[in-house]
Amino acid sequence: MEFFNKAKAVKLRGHLDKYLSADSDQEKVRQSRRGWTQKTKWIVELVEGKTNLIRLKSVHGRYLTATDVPFLLGMTGQKVVQSDFDKGLDRKFEWEPIRDGFQVKLRSWCGKYLRANGSTPPWRNSITHDDPRATSTRNWILWDVESVELPELMDSYAESVLSSLASDDFSGSEPPSPMSVSSVKSSRHSFSQISSNKFRLGGMDFFRNAKAVRLRSHHDKYLLADDDEESVTQDRNGSSKSARWFVEYVPGYDNIIRLKSIFGKYLIASNQPFLLGMTGRKVLQTLPHRLDSSVEWEPIRDGAQIRLKTRYGNFLRANGGLPPWRNSVTHDIPHRTATQEWILWDVDVVEIHVRSPGQKPAAPSVPRLDSLDFESDTPSAVSFKSANFSRQESADSYAGSPPKIEGRTIYYHVAEDNGDVDDEDVQGYSLIFKGNGVEEMTRKFQEETGLEDVIVCTRSPLNAKLYPLRLQLPPNNVTMHVILVLPSSKVARDFEEQGLL
Template sequence: MEQLVDGQHVALQSAFYGTYIYADEDGRGVSLHPRRSSPNAAWVVHLLLDGGSPHVLLYGVSYGSYLAATTMPAPSGLRGSLVRQHCFDRPEDQSVRWEPVRAGSGDVLLRSLSGGYLRASDTVATVHDNDRCGWWRPSPREISCRGFQILRAHLSAKGRAPFKLQPPWRREPRADIGHIARAIRFVRAERESPDGTFPHVAWACFEFTGRSLFNLRIELARRLNFAVVSDVIICVRAGFFGRLTPLVTDLPPNNVIMEIIVVTAGTIAANELRFPNVGAV
């Protein structure tokens, strides 16, 4: 399907509401919002072939988590179950797999292999057997081969991540999150085994306070003895079968343990990463 090409950055706009699928700032929820020009609204296509039939997986630019159907009931007044951000830990996991159905207009339906269609509402995304409000308009999001160079320059100049995520809505007021402490587990990409795993002894851990991506890079550079801080590329991977995703936003506002894979700028692994075009979002 030409609108959904493997590795492409896309935005999914509801043909009914005109809003976009958003990866919420907490790294778990999925909602709808009219603002396209945000990394929250950017998803990367991950195509899998199963018996010749293509399955579409979508993972967020913000934290690398996969768009997944759940059995969690939708909020009162809405039909179906919630869509959330999940890890891709099992290849047979049907909740993260979607079958696209294309219309002549170019709009698509996305049917979850676990049942139901991806649907829009005025606030959240759901899955339901009825495909009403289930048509989506995929549109490509520009990426840059020079993405890391642009990101590096921005981080060096500003001392912060280029994107500050703004959640489209909040279920409850949040306390001050500037001093959140969380455990950071980290490993260098060079320690990866041929089977895609990392030896247990290769991982290290420390407590990090705050959400600043800039400060996290400084701390990782210090712990890994990088001579140049900007050579540190911080990546996340949502599950064993998830794809490596460069982290371009500040950390989520929670104290959940984060696993970081550090890629060195200028290496083959770094050259294979795909960054969103900072100047285009």
């Protein structure tokens, strides 16, 4: 219960590094890799009179429910869904958290456990409650718990969340009665101040007003930008200028930052494996043609420290052990207890934005996502001008003349087994591609994502169905939106049956 006692809302990540997600149909639940969407956030309600039980409410205002309906006839495992609260069936909405190391098991009313299923369809991405007996499925019932600040839930579901918040806690024997948003706001003046603030309480609180920071790992070593202007490493010399990272805030997001080294290059989560055959991918400092999701980091508070999460769900990790691991920095998801603290960082603010007494806090001006035109009012440019670094000349050289971007921008999503795409209306990931051939573009996607034999598809404007790309691409200046389909998916099998592959 210690994972939930103080948490108003959480995200639950299963053994496949996918999150428990509430479908938009407001009934189904499943697993999704898109941990940053609202669907993966669950409000925690403590059950009155039962100190060891909780309820979990989705952003749709419906509860995680363990039913007695079999997921598949003749197979073990029963359905888990979202449903409205029913006082007569309150046991089905209650879950008992049981600690298992750094993770939890959630036991349902009948003694079974919330389970994130793997394997082939229809099991893939499904959620059931079951009592796994096979050794290979033991970890399917283990969940990582990530605390989420309530202001993150202020979106189109604001009325539902505010209604819950208005009761001071979530311990009622039944859901709080609905309240209007205006009445909640008036009775929660301090909360409305927080929710209107550019900086959410939580991980971003460590970077409030910060122009430059140092990041100290659990080894008491600092994140350093190497003099080769490409590598990053750890070192105990926190007084080095290379330990200073300039903070940029991403337009349109109030929980995402970029970090720039003194060489004017961004901290990037690359797709390159650190060592072949081993987990963990390289973290580098680069100046990409386009500021895409690889240079974006989400600070997540963990007590007095933070974790820096990539948009792919990995965490910035300071490695220990023997060479070549010693002093290296990668992004990864630690699964061993001994390495859980390797993703925790202390934040030292070394330079702040000074404001006049009457000036309102505002995020510093930052470059647009489709531009590298670093004007003098960006935090990095101001710092370069005032600090007189040895690399001043090289930093200024690219600040006034952004490199010309060649090729087309391609936005992409990865489809689920049945062809569904989470948040397809959102821009998604992107890459720059210079060619015109589908085969060449497919190889580029395989290098970018690490997915083998991926099928590049487009959605027909006539019937909204997916079709593999077969023809030459339009000219380079045309932006494209595509969907990647895995070769083992149901969609790919349908393509083969239809003779499209």
